[in-house]
Amino acid sequence: MYLSDKTIExxxxxxxxxxxxxxxxxxxxxxxxxRDYCYWIEDNSCSNGEIRYLTLNQVIDIAERLKEKNS
Structure with a gap:
């Protein structure tokens, strides 16, 4: 099943x-x-207080690592 970028976001x-x-x-x-977007995650515990521009795939990787770390 294909998920749109909006659904993934x-x-x-x-x-x-x-x-x-x-x-x-x-x-x-x-x-x-x-026409592409870039993303950043806001919170000291997730990004060490710095703004780094990320691709959607990088954000997915970070979210997966957070899930693993907190499970």
Whole structure:
């Protein structure tokens, strides 16, 4: 079954919220001609207080590691 990026984002937001983090999305860090978004996770415990722009796949990896770490 194919999940749209929007559905994946909603699931990631819920997962990250469970661990006290919030997911944000922007195009600001992308080249002007790009239609892609990049993401960042806000919370000191998840990102060590720094803003790093991430791809959707990187956010998925972080959420999976949080689940494993807290299970």
């Amino acid at each position: 909603q699931r990631l937001r819920r997962t990250l919220k469970r661990y006290g983090c919030s997911l944000h999305k922007t195009r600001k860090a992308m080249p002007a001609e790009s």
